[in-house]
Amino acid sequence: MDLKEVRVEIDKVDNEIKRLFEKRMILADNVARVKAETGDSIFKPEREVEIINKLTRDIEPQIEKEYTAFIKKIMEVSRKYQYGKTLTMTDPLKIDFKTGPVERSEYHVIGEEKDICRKAYDYEMISEESFDDIAKVILNNPNTAGIGVMEDLGIGVSDRLHTMLINNDIYINSCKIVVDNNVRKKVVTFSKDLIVTEGDNRLKLMFVCPNRSGSLASILSMIADYDINLTEIHSVPDRSEIWNYFFMIELDAAFTEESTKALIYQLMNETEAFRLLGSYKC
């Protein structure tokens, strides 16, 4: 066969696979309906491993890795479809948020970051000794916010700011990029509420990857399958040793969109320690 003939054959096979794919999605819809009624979870890793083992039993070794990747993908998109279906049937996404913009009476900053933060935000700022001190003020007074450097672009994320956000359930509400010593830095405001303001185009979140091979890749593919782009990704080994590694990612997405909600619902179900870290415009 020459290349042209092979391609005609590939087209035929692709069309046959398409019909079977459609059939499988209708079956997935059935599964979603039953599970929504019984409250059963969509993602069952053990059952998936079982199916993979069964299906790969008689596959030729030279295409085994390819076939395994392929059926994992069928299962992934099947789950994606089921999460979307479930969201239209029930309202399982329980996330408290306020709508902005919000006026603040006070902004708190750690002393050493005051000059940089001033470049980004033109507010009066009260100096504190540490991010822990800022967290205390914010949690006790809903009318206050903190300001800090979240990230030096090209160098790394601020460990202490992220630790403070995570440990105290504090959310990023706005973000500005300033240039300091030739380094672009992301300066953010944060408070005790998740605030979604019209025009927000970034969603920051963290999760821990389940300890399975390829789980990060599968989570990032999942995000891509929603047609949502990543704008940042960082892997962070946890010093408290409760988790091994967590990931902080920034999405080019608005919380109010249906596809974003479906993605968040899937991430809440398929990652560990999932947490929203903020919504902002950048």
Next chain:
Amino acid sequence: MDLKEVRVEIDKVDNEIKRLFEKRMILADNVARVKAETGDSIFKPEREVEIINKLTRDIEPQIEKEYTAFIKKIMEVSRKYQYGKTLTMTDPLKIDFKTGPVERSEYHVIGEEKDICRKAYDYEMISEESFDDIAKVILNNPNTAGIGVMEDLGIGVSDRLHTMLINNDIYINSCKIVVDNNVRKKVVTFSKDLIVTEGDNRLKLMFVCPNRSGSLASILSMIADYDINLTEIHSVPDRSEIWNYFFMIELDAAFTEESTKALIYQLMNETEAFRLLGSYKC
């Protein structure tokens, strides 16, 4: 249908899809043979987009994203299979490397990092002013190596060390983790040669993601499909503005293994500005 009946149907569909998948891989093998003869490239993004557009034309909107993700995966694993096949037919991977271990006469370090580097390596070290100065010494004298802090785990990568590696074609040869002020730091040695030593279990590399939606996810899935784990990932916006973003990743892999070589071959072909940054044990 109850869940049990649905699952019996799903099993049937999966088995039919499996037969078609096997058929498609045989066709992909044919494509690989023709392309190896003609030197044609395996990855043709425009042709793939064409096929996707054609196949999704008559698909129901509610499963369009799922189906698109699914056929992209078929193409991905088909390419993976073709790269592997091509590697067995020709030797397209032209990477110069030496085998270690190598004795060095001199080690150079920047003054401010000397104390930390001493915690990792027990060598005499000559202080230099900057990484550029170290690079000059290394490039002019193959018997020397540099030592520096590559990464503060949990905080970020060293921008200036990576810039030096990238700009001067310098490779990491060994790595040790030390604890400094409660922060775990990766201290590395580097030289002008890529040196592969028996027992190396880490491969560091960088690439630029093609500017297409989901391209990072697709690259990470590709890595996962080779059964190779990521140990680190960092996205770095480039200040020179030649690239938008590049990615630095560390793989749990040995350069000498066939599957690692096939992955590198695929990455060289499917990413931009691909570069190996080193092989070491960690």
